[in-house]
Amino acid sequence: VPVTIHEAGTYPRHRVCGEFIAGLRDETISRLGLAPALRGTLRHREVAWFHRDTALHVQRLPEPALGVSRHTLDAALAREFVERGGGLLTRARISDAEHPRPGRVLAYGRRRHMRSRWIGLKLHVRDLPLTRELEVHLGDSCYVGLAQLPDGAVNLCGLFRRRSLGARGPELLLRHLRAAGLPALAARFERASIDQASFCAVAAVDFDRRVLRDACIRIGDAAAMIPPFTGNGMAMAFQSAEAALAPLIAYSRGECDWSDAVDATHAALRRRFGARLWSAAGLHSFLLQPKRQRILTALARARLLPFRTLYTALH
Numbered sequence: 001v002p003v004t005i006h007e008a009g010t011y012p013r014h015r016v017c018g019e020f021i022a023g024l025r026d027e028t029i030s031r032l033g034l035a036p037a038l039r040g041t042l043r044h045r046e047v048a049w050f051h052r053d054t055a056l057h058v059q060r061l062p063e064p065a066l067g068v069s070r071h072t073l074d075a076a077l078a079r080e081f082v083e084r085g086g087g088l089l090t091r092a093r094i095s096d097a098e099h100p101r102p103g104r105v106l107a108y109g110r111r112r113h114m115r116s117r118w119i120g121l122k123l124h125v126r127d128l129p130l131t132r133e134l135e136v137h138l139g140d141s142c143y144v145g146l147a148q149l150p151d152g153a154v155n156l157c158g159l160f161r162r163r164s165l166g167a168r169g170p171e172l173l174l175r176h177l178r179a180a181g182l183p184a185l186a187a188r189f190e191r192a193s194i195d196q197a198s199f200c201a202v203a204a205v206d207f208d209r210r211v212l213r214d215a216c217i218r219i220g221d222a223a224a225m226i227p228p229f230t231g232n233g234m235a236m237a238f239q240s241a242e243a244a245l246a247p248l249i250a251y252s253r254g255e256c257d258w259s260d261a262v263d264a265t266h267a268a269l270r271r272r273f274g275a276r277l278w279s280a281a282g283l284h285s286f287l288l289q290p291k292r293q294r295i296l297t298a299l300a301r302a303r304l305l306p307f308r309t310l311y312t313a314l315h
């Protein structure tokens with residue numbers, strides 16, 4: 001099936017992302033032929049949880065999460081796509097992206113939520129020793145993930161309530177850490193060497209409780225964005241592409257019309273992601289709001305949090 005991707009940006013480039021992929025299984029990797037692009041990724045098995053700089057719990061993941069830089073992964077995917085005969089147009093923004101057209105698949109990422117209170121910030125650093133290959137720190141209206149990357153750097157990425165802190169770039173991230181009651185993490189960050197070029201930020205970000213339904217085939221964040229603490233957004237992007245394959249192939253062979261392909265894809269996404277999105281949205285406020293964080297941390301300390309059951313619901 002001939003495919004052309006219109007990409008507004010270029011490759012390689014840094015993205016705001018925790019840079020660990022949880023819940024991506026072998027069947028999706030093999031169905032989409034992702035193995036070459038995922039070569040060299042790390043396998044993370046444990047997550048150290050912290051609440052306001054205090055160690056809380058070490059979670060053993062039921063399945064490894066993949067550790068990879070988006071700078072590397074997105075460029076590798078683009079290369080693979082072109083090598084297999086795909087047409088890739090970069091710096092090619094589609095201006096009427098929302099316009100439904102037979103054969104057009106929307107994969108343009110998250111939708112803008114202009115009233116959102118959230119900002120995502122990320123940066124690569126070196127010389128920042130980790131207690132585990134993944135750390136998650138809960139602060140005041142924020143959480144921050146630290147993830148080991150294959151090249152020895154550490155990715156530091158947080159979702160913060162937006163505050164006017166009069167700074168830009170890495171200094172903005174540092175001030176958000178301090179304002180969120182994470183001074184020890186801020187001090188570790190200050191001692192590390194910073195890769196200035198890797199800094200990026202996203203605003204107007206919000207999360208979905210259900211898969212968006214309209215007259216288009218949507219995949220990835222364009223269909224539904226899951227809260228980032230799950231580390232499941234990239235897996236959902238791949239899984240939604242997998243779910244759209246059969247309807248798209250049937251359409252391209254003239255076996256169904258476009259509206260049937262749209263309906264079949266939407267039904268598959270709803271089946272696969274409905275419960276996951278709902279669970280993630282429910283848990284998200286417990287990670288962000290100080291009062292609810294206290295409930296969560298008390299349960300974790302009493303060993304009453306069913307980490308494995310939650311993992312299954314969220315992935």
Ligand SMILES: Cc1cc2nc3c(=O)[nH]c(=O)nc-3n(C[C@H](O)[C@H](O)[C@H](O)COP(=O)(O)OP(=O)(O)OC[C@H]3O[C@@H](n4cnc5c(N)ncnc54)[C@H](O)[C@@H]3O)c2cc1C
Nearest residue numbers: 008017018019020093094108109120220221228231233234
């Ligand atoms: C703070 C934060 C942390 C996260 N951490 C993680 C994590 O640790 N693990 C994880 O798996 N996920 C994480 N995510 C989510 C993850 O980044 C997304 O789920 C994932 O990138 C979705 O992939 P996508 O292809 O749908 O969208 P994107 O990766 O956003 O790609 C969309 C592409 O479309 C292009 N585009 C946009 N508009 C147009 C247009 N009109 N015309 C042409 N091109 C266009 C963009 O340039 C972009 O390259 C995180 C997200 C945030 C905000």
